[in-house]
Amino acid sequence: MGKVKDIIRIFPALLLLLIAPLSHAGTDAGKETYLKRCAGCHGKDGTGNGPAARFLNPAPRDLTAGVFKWKTTPFDEPMPSGDDLYAVIAGHNAGPGWSGLGNTAMPGWSDTLSKGEIRDVAAYLKKLGGLDAPRKPSISASAGPSATAAAIETGKRLFKDRCAECHGAQGRGNGAKRLKDDWGGRTWPRDLTKSWTFRRGGGREAVYATMTVGIPGTQMPSFADPKSKKMLTNGERWAVAGYAASIDEPAKTPGTDTVVRAARTDGVLPSTPADAAWAKTAYASFFLTPQIIAGDRLYAPALDAISIKAVYNEKDIAFLVEWDDRTEGIPRDAKSMEIAGGEVEPDSVALEFPAEPPRDGDAQLPCFGMGDSLGQVNIWQWKNAVLEPLRLIDANGPRNMRERDAVASGLSANGVYDNGAWRVVFKRPLRTATPEIQFEEGRFIPIAFAAWDGSNGEKGSKHVMTPWFWLRLEPPADRTAYVWPIVAGILAFAAEWAWLVKRP
């Protein structure tokens, strides 16, 4: 009897516990957390006008507008679920070094805030935005039909028809349109080969959810809307999601690499980006970050990562530099100018080396931003330009640059744009008679990169870049390492055989 009494006594509390997660009346408990952690971007009043907002693309959301991009409720239900708000605040896409919304400034908060604090701040957002409870349940984006080869083939066909106009024929986001979101900000269709940039995270389920729900406030529609001419059946959406997940290129995810390992070959070096020989070498990939240190600064970059391969033989070294760029950026080309919304500068990429890499690993390196008075750098710059496509620059800082004859030092470059990706091959003799970087096997040589997206108004000091990383010309694998175990095996076999033969 005592037990029953106890249950009756705590029943109202149990009922409250059950109802609490369903109740959508916002509360003030999270206000303090909001003002401390969120207002800097989203603004004190939640309208997205915090002091940091003008530097960010995508912009911090106006949380009072009732438009949510990363929800799981259906396309015809504008309100997010309580779990959606929780998930987006706690952190969505665990990309390299980032637990927030992939490739945006929106951090993930699960390391900083307790579960209770996240719940409170989510409840405060409901109050701030005057949000109602959703009337429709969330979609289910698990346990889809398996992604067979045939389904992926179907998905590929549907992708060409429904997605390529915005996401490009190979999914690199190089659609033939200039897009704006409902808040007037420029948006770029996602590069589907880079799942590390996805807000919702990579994989088939996440893509299926995005296609089904759409991305409210942007031009990415829902493909589940029966009123739309673009509507896809459930099975078709799974097929497209399977195809989209299959074109991801995880081998080019930046974040963990620090060394470009040049492989030794005895043959001729590849001199075009299309050369099949490149397939044998692995990529090293790095984040590109906007130049905001000196001169004309860049705040809304369009390029985010760069991938490099290198091979060398006894005479020369060749680099393959690859980066995705949604626009080929042809100066004075009408289509390029339409997408850029103005003048177009040539796209460009540069490799940078210290002219004399220090022998001692701890020694001071020149500033990676074009060197300094103490340390000279050599810059190899390739441009998508008919005249002067290749420049060789010695620099001791941005105001102290001298051009040199690239041909005299044997430097050449060759660039090709294909469906949203630039591939440029640089080639040079390992050693030159001129005073500049000399490539030596086995040494760690500092290397840095810069890139310009000419359709994004990038030129001069307005560009994206990396800090110093390393290049190492890997000595050929020691062949005796493979020979000795074989010799030892033969000797052991011979000894055993001799012993068997000798046995009476």
Ligand code: HEC
């Ligand atoms: C450094 C800037 C920054 C801070 C700090 C920040 N946000 Fe954001 N937030 C953003 C940006 C940028 C977006 C837009 C992302 C997009 O468009 O995909 C965003 C989007 C959101 C969204 C919309 C998600 C959706 O589904 O559309 C919510 C909700 C949100 N933030 C809540 C918060 C909360 C709560 C905090 C504090 C705990 C916070 N943000 C702190 C930058 C920030």
Ligand code: HEC
């Ligand atoms: C009219 C243009 C348009 C079409 C058509 C379109 N998309 Fe998108 N898509 C976008 C834009 C714009 C974004 C980025 C929105 C943002 O985050 O601001 C996007 C983003 C995405 C994302 C990223 C989601 C994430 O988590 O970050 C995926 C996946 C995606 N689209 C898949 C598709 C697929 C698959 C199709 C075809 C069935 C398609 N899209 C058709 C414009 C389009």
